[in-house]
Amino acid sequence: MITFKRKVALKIAMVSLALASIASPLAWYISRLNAEKGIVSFAMEESHRVLMHRRDSQRIDMDAEKSARTLVGGLFEIAEIYDSNGIKLAEAMTAEGQLLEHEIHHHAPPSYQDSMYESFNLSADRWVLQVFTPLREGNGNLAGYFEGTRLVPAWQKKQILVDSLTVALMVGLASLLCGGVLFPVVIRLSSETQRKTQELLESHISMMEALGRAIAKRDSITGAHNYRVAWVSAILAETLGIKGDRMQALITGSFLHDTGKIGIPDAILLKPAKLTEDEMKVMRTHVTIGEEIISGSGWLDGAREVVAGHHEKWDGSGYPRGLAGEAIPLVARIFAIVDVFDALCSKRPYKNPLPLTEVMDILQKGSGTHFDPKLLKVFSSIASKVYETTVHASEAEMRALMKKMVRRHFGN
Incomplete structure (x- = not known):
């Protein structure tokens, strides 16, 4: 759970930092x-107020020079006034404006209908705003045009920078704080989901065990057999690097491999003597019966490959489909080795357990005919270890080992 919390914290932190890195520059x-825009709006309003604040009888060409001089020095470095035909009536500029005049772009006579502005940098420390606004009389008729060029002063640039950075930092901080607030919520929801998932898993495992015990009660084996073959199959699969869904399918399939024996009559299933050919045909139907039982059972569907294929043989002489080689599902090939291994190592009503050396000799004789030779070679390397663990283990001990295996491969 600690590792999970660290992963969640890391992911939330990464997302929060990503949001902050995107939102902060955007906010800035x-x-x-x-x-x-605020500077431009103020400049437009002020220029319009100065230029249009006259007696109703005056036209815009009257006192144009005076109005232009009024607007430079405070708001603008350059002030230009045009009549309604785009003819320049007056122009005034500061000393700084005279320098700007040679650097800024000159355009054709004005003819625009709406106010607008341009913003550009002449150099790293020279930020220029140009305002273009039509001047209208009280009745809405066009009276002329005003164009002003403002060099944004250092103090204003600094204030804008500080304000923008403040907003950007606040947005970035808000993103990080949201991540911090979300972390405990995600952990709580995840813990609840994990608890529910674990409860569901436990109910599934209980159902699997109940079905396995029902099978064992009807057969001549003990319940420990199902735990042993499931655990040993998982050990072999881990050695092969198998994990995830395939491992889960192998474990459930191994535990429920003989589910179909529920449908075999006791006279055949429990017969102590060798079965006749007709009885053997009936016995072999347990594979098909088992496949039918688990099919459509939700999470047990993955067990189908083992249940349906654990009596297939590498050379194609097995049943029920006569599959050969790698056409047999890998999990079924793994289980086939383990099932025979456990049968040879275990005591049954009709036989005593065999020593490990004899068991391995029998398995080797089946290499390339009954068993996948590559898988058998891998199993031979771990056979001694699993034999020592399982040969004298009780059902309770094997159940405990199997529970650990289930948590490792089914848990969150």
Whole structure:
């Protein structure tokens, strides 16, 4: 759970940092743009107020020079006034404006209908705003045009920068705080989900064990057999690097491999003597019966490959489908080795257990005919270990080992 919390914390932190890295520059840009628009709006309003604040009888060409001089020095470095035909009536500029005049772009006579502005940098420390606004009389008729060029002063640039950075930092901090608030919520929800999942898993395992015990009660084997073959199969699969869904399918399939024996009559299933050919045909139907029982059972569907294929043989002489080689599912090939191994190592009503050396000799004779030779070679390397663990283990001990295996491969 600690590892999970660290993973969640890391992922939330990464997402929060990503959001902050995206949102902060965006917030800075929007804040700067709003400040820029604020400057322009104020300049437009002020210029319009100065230029249009006259007696109703005056026209815009009267006192144009005076109005232009009024607007430079405070708001603008360059102020230009045009009549309604786009003819320049007056122009005034500061000393700084005279320098700007040679650097800024000159355009054709004005003819626009709506206010607009341009923002650009002449150099790293020279930020210029140009305002273009039509001047209208009280009745809405076009009276002329005003164009002003403002060099944004250092103090204003600094204020905009500080304000923009403040907004950006606040947005970034908010993103990080949201991540911090979300962490305990995600952990709580995840813990609840994990608890529910674990409860569901436990109910599934209980159902699997109940079905396995029912099979063992009807057969001549003990319940420990199902735990042993499932555990040993999982050990072999781990050695082969198998995990995830395939491992889960192998474990459930190994535990329920003989489910179909529920449908075999006691006279055949429990017969102490050798079965006749007709009885053997009936016995072999347990594979098909078992496949039918688990099919459509939700999470047990994965067990189908083992249940349906654990009596197939490498050379194609097995049943019920006569599959050969790698056409036999890998999990079924793994289980086939383990099932025979456990049968030879265990005491049955009709036989005593065999020593490990004799068991391995029998298995080797089946290499390439009954068993996948590559898998058998891998199993031979771990046979001594699993034999020592399982040969004298009680059902309770094997159940405990199997529970650990289930938690390892089914748990969250």
